Amino acid sequence: MDLISQTEKCLGSPEPWYKGTVDVSTYICQDNTRNAGESPVLLEPNRMPAIIPIAQLSTLISTRVVEGVIIRKSDVCTFGGGSGKFFNFDIADLHSEIRCKAFNEILDMFFGLIKVGQAYHFENFVLIRSNKLYNHLSHEFEINLTKNTILYEISDHIFPTIPVPFNMVNISDIAISMVGKCVDVFATVTYINNVDLIFVAKRNTHCYTRNVSVADDTGTIDIILWNDFATKFSTVVNTKVRFKNLLVQLFKGKLQLTTIMTTVINSEDEAQQV
Incomplete structure (x- = not known):
């Protein structure tokens, strides 16, 4: 499947999510311990938290851990006259899909690590209600990555080939x-x-x-x-x-x-x- 993204066509003026108490970045590192660092490292975990199906993700659920395949990824888009930047990508499991976003310095951490067609495990993210002016997926929520987000690649064999879902109109x-x-x-x-x-x-x-x-x-x-x-x-x-x-x-x-x-x-x- 040949998936294409573009940089120039950006809709609206999205606002980044900020968390005032974030002091340090925490990631899984090569020795399977969690240390502060400037960028995440994608490696196998030494623990297996409960995985939540994407369709069941909700602000009512305290545990927010998902796994899925990246089916779409945008290029970097700017807003606010070039003062801010973001990118988004969509992750899908066997039954649903959800939009994910990263802004500014969070974009710098994760943009190069997200690859279309690769399966990932995600933890420690913020779930917000999706803005249907800019997010046309059916899921009620979307994911914002933060400095404390943990992600790592998982085997593609965990998921069969996940087709891009289409809802055709005449x-x-x-x-x-x-x-x-x-x-x-x-x-x-x-x-x-x-x-x-x-x-x-x-x-x-x-x-x-x-x-x-x-x-x-x-x-x-x-x-x-x-x-x-x-x-x-x-x-x-x-x-x-x-x-x-x-x-x-x-x-x-x-x-x-x-x-x-x-x-x-x-x-x-x-x-x-x-």
């Missing part, structure tokens, strides 16, 4: 009332425009963009691909593609879809495996 069902929300579509590519490099004044930067038209049995719609999605889109016309997390927009009176950080694009061959 193109004809995409309505103005859905503007600002995300949808998943399964459609045939009917037209692919060339890649353009445009200047986006709002972000004061140049971005790559590409228009793609798709159709299903109910209608047609245009999809705007940004940056890596635009430059790495290798699908040809008449190929069936699954798109996950496309943002619904209204542009000049016409509905269209656009990629965001956590968009996933599966070509026909990959889609047949889902």
Whole structure:
């Protein structure tokens, strides 16, 4: 599965979570003891706390330990005029998925360690209610990593292949009332425009963009691909593609879809495996 993320398309102004009593970072280290350090080390644990299924994660549960596979990861995004930064990723077990976030210095600790397709064990994180303006997963909560978060890689064999879950909608069902929300579509590519490099004044930067038209049995719609999605889109016309997390927009009176950080694009061959 070819998962692509992008940096430029960031929605809203997310605020980092701060915990005033955090004084030291605690991680599992090479000798299986817990010591203070500047960055986490991913190694096998010497204890096995109770694992909570992702679907059961709640602020009502004091024990918050999960295991799962990373199915999506964004690039680094900035906010507050560049004064802050964050990235997010989604972790899934056999029955559910949840969004995870890391801000500023926490991002520096964990960004390079999180790999799509790798299974991890997570402990000592903060659970907050998800903001559905920016988080379109079905889970009621999301995870914020902290300086005290412990994570380590676990065997991929613990989990069978976990497909990216899709909740498809018909193109004809995409309505103005859905503007600002995300949808998943399964459609045939009917037209692919060339890649353009445009200047986006709002972000004061140049971005790559590409228009793609798709159709299903109910209608047609245009999809705007940004940056890596635009430059790495290798699908040809008449190929069936699954798109996950496309943002619904209204542009000049016409509905269209656009990629965001956590968009996933599966070509026909990959889609047949889902």
